[in-house]
Amino acid sequence: MMLLMFQNLSWAIYDSAVYIAHFLLAITCEIVPKSWVTIDTSRRRPQFMSQDPSICRQIIAGVIQHHQCQNIIPPNASRAIVNQPLKVAFGIDNAFTRSDDSEVSSFVTAARAKMNLSADGWFAVSRFARATTRNWSVKQCLLVTHSTSQLQGAMGSHINIASMAQILTLRVVLRVMFDKTDQDKICDMSILTLAQPINRAWIAQKGAQENQILRFEDDVPMQEALFDIFGTRNIMPGNNPLNIILPSFETMWRIVLRTVLEIGFVGSAEHPEWESSVVAFAMEPTKRQFELDQNPRLSSRSSSHGQNISSSPHDSMRETFSAKHLVFESLRLYVPTRRVHRAYQWSENAGSHETLSADIEGCHLRRDIWGDDAKEFNPSRWLNLTHIQKEAFMPFGCVPFECPAKPTFGPRMIGLLAGAILEAFGELSTDVGWRLVCDDKGVPEHLRSGQGLSLDRTAYGDLFLARAPGRHSMM
Numbered sequence: 001m002m003l004l005m006f007q008n009l010s011w012a013i014y015d016s017a018v019y020i021a022h023f024l025l026a027i028t029c030e031i032v033p034k035s036w037v038t039i040d041t042s043r044r045r046p047q048f049m050s051q052d053p054s055i056c057r058q059i060i061a062g063v064i065q066h067h068q069c070q071n072i073i074p075p076n077a078s079r080a081i082v083n084q085p086l087k088v089a090f091g092i093d094n095a096f097t098r099s100d101d102s103e104v105s106s107f108v109t110a111a112r113a114k115m116n117l118s119a120d121g122w123f124a125v126s127r128f129a130r131a132t133t134r135n136w137s138v139k140q141c142l143l144v145t146h147s148t149s150q151l152q153g154a155m156g157s158h159i160n161i162a163s164m165a166q167i168l169t170l171r172v173v174l175r176v177m178f179d180k181t182d183q184d185k186i187c188d189m190s191i192l193t194l195a196q197p198i199n200r201a202w203i204a205q206k207g208a209q210e211n212q213i214l215r216f217e218d219d220v221p222m223q224e225a226l227f228d229i230f231g232t233r234n235i236m237p238g239n240n241p242l243n244i245i246l247p248s249f250e251t252m253w254r255i256v257l258r259t260v261l262e263i264g265f266v267g268s269a270e271h272p273e274w275e276s277s278v279v280a281f282a283m284e285p286t287k288r289q290f291e292l293d294q295n296p297r298l299s300s301r302s303s304s305h306g307q308n309i310s311s312s313p314h315d316s317m318r319e320t321f322s323a324k325h326l327v328f329e330s331l332r333l334y335v336p337t338r339r340v341h342r343a344y345q346w347s348e349n350a351g352s353h354e355t356l357s358a359d360i361e362g363c364h365l366r367r368d369i370w371g372d373d374a375k376e377f378n379p380s381r382w383l384n385l386t387h388i389q390k391e392a393f394m395p396f397g398c399v400p401f402e403c404p405a406k407p408t409f410g411p412r413m414i415g416l417l418a419g420a421i422l423e424a425f426g427e428l429s430t431d432v433g434w435r436l437v438c439d440d441k442g443v444p445e446h447l448r449s450g451q452g453l454s455l456d457r458t459a460y461g462d463l464f465l466a467r468a469p470g471r472h473s474m475m
Contacts, residue, residue: 047355049339051362053369053392059358060340060398069346073353075400076104081343082355089205090198090246091216093237108404111244114177115409121176122285122412128181129172129417130282133424136164137434158437158464165257166195168417173249174229178241186229194225198242198250203457247403251336252414257460258334258453259418262377263326264426265436266447273320274379275422281323281412282419290412293322323415325379330414331395332364333377334455340397361455363392375452425465437466 050056058064062075071078077099087097095107117125136159170191174180197219205213216222227233230241237243263274281289338361343353367374369392370381381389396406403410425434436444443463447453454460 047357049357049359051359051366053363053388053394056340056358056360056363056394057391057398059342059356060394060401062342062344064344064356066344066346071344071346072348073343073345074099074101076101078342078344079401081353082341085205085208085210085213086246087237088210088213088215089201089219090240090242091235091237092240092243092246094243094247096247107243111177111247112404114244115405117176117409119286122416125172125176125413126282126285126416126420128175129168129420130423132168132171133164133420137424158466160461161260161436161463161465162257162460163192163195164421164465165260165417166199166253167191168421169253169256170195170245170249172413172417173245173252177244177248190225190228193221194229194245195249195253197222197225198245199457202250248405252410252417254455254457255330255334255336255414256417256421259327259330259414260421261447261453261460262330262333263418264422266450266453267377274326275426277321277323278326278415278419279423279426280419281415282417282423285412285416289323290415291322291324293320293325321379321382323419324411325382327411327415327418328382328393329377329379331411332370332393333375333452335361335364335395337395337397338455358394360394363394366392376450377452434465434467436463438463 050059055064062071062073062078064071073081076095080097080099083096086092095104095111098104098107167188171183171186174183174186180186201214201219201222223233223235226235226241232239235241259278263271263278267274277293280292338359340358340360341355342358344356345353363369365374369388385393396403396410405413436447438444439462443460
């Protein structure tokens with residue numbers, strides 16, 4: 001009832017004249033919980049964005065009603081309309097930009113089949129990823145190295161940690177999704193030359209008008225990068241490799257990077273066992289290992305009803321967590337897709353659609369749902385999740401638009417790639433390790449602050465690994 005009253009109030013404001021809308025909006029801001037809906041009036045007509053998990057799920061599904069009227073735009077079309085800028089910037093034609101239900105279903109089915117790795121397939125990816133990162137650590141560089149006036153001298157070459165996450169993730173995507181098992185002839189620079197234009201174009205198309213976006217066919221760096229890897233020019237939308245690369249790579253590399261930083265560097269001093277968990281999974285990528293907390297005492301702490309029993313503060317100091325706990329906490333704190341948008345239209349006479357947004361990041365960071373430490377990395381919360389926390393956790397969207405990577409491929413691949421990096425750049429020997437270096441002294445200080453990592457796509461672009469005595473020490 002409250003939801004219906006709230007929606008009626010919102011849409012009454014929505015349909016009012018501008019001067020009345022502004023007046024009622026001021027009232028609404030006082031009487032409606034801000035966690036439910038915030039209203040952005042910077043556009044010609046209000047755009048609604050919710051942080052309420054229940055409303056977010058309805059927005060994503062396309063079933064929010066206006067004065068008991070249903071959205072006349074079908075669900076797949078509702079998603080495709082708001083993703084039109086992606087078609088312009090990347091020339092894609094996939095499930096995110098298609099309106100036809102059968103075409104969307106076919107695309108998702110094909111993607112799910114690729115992600116459905118056998119046990120041997122997971123071990124093959126593990127060997128590939130670990131060999132790649134080990135090769136970088138032994139050579140002490142990627143093909144792309146960096147030296148600045150402050151970082152020259154005895155340290156020699158430095159490895160850009162963001163570039164490393166991009167290259168490793170994209171190499172694994174090429175192997176799994178495109179069957180490129182032999183990548184000896186694809187150098188790191190070719191991979192990075194594709195990864196960087198993708199990131200640049202993604203940022204540029206956000207919130208831009210169509211005539212402000214560099215069109216895919218005019219994006220020479222991206223065209224050349226695709227040719228270097230796939231050997232094809234004049235790419236048509238239906239055959240564009242970016243149809244697969246965008247959803248599998250663009251969101252994954254950023255969460256891999258932040259998982260490495262959070263587990264391997266920010267929390268390594270107090271919680272070295274976190275790194276051990278993800279490295280162990282990278283070496284043995286099985287379901288059992290992913291869910292293994294490596295602590296027999298903690299594993300047996302469950303009630304006769306199968307529910308977790310809360311540990312005392314003294315016990316929590318000895319707790320170790322599974323790779324699954326750690327990856328899920330990374331997905332919560334550093335959600336791959338911060339907001340999900342849908343097009344809504346309730347009448348043929350409405351003229352044009354409006355955009356409603358589900359604030360997934362907001363759902364993941366609400367203190368009334370996750371506690372006062374909602375913005376802190378705390379894997380212990382996954383030992384005893386509440387119903388509302390389960391509802392609020394949507395890193396892979398929700399029905400009917402759940403990412404096919406949700407159940408297995410996505411979380412485990414994040415853990416595998418993060419573990420492969422941490423294995424290679426962790427305890428390589430007893431007297432030699434790696435440390436983070438950066439021209440901007442504020443970056444390492446921020447990592448130590450415990451305030452959480454930045455979700456900005458350009459963050460940590462000037463953060464490097466350099467070989468030095470000690471283990472994961474920061475400037």
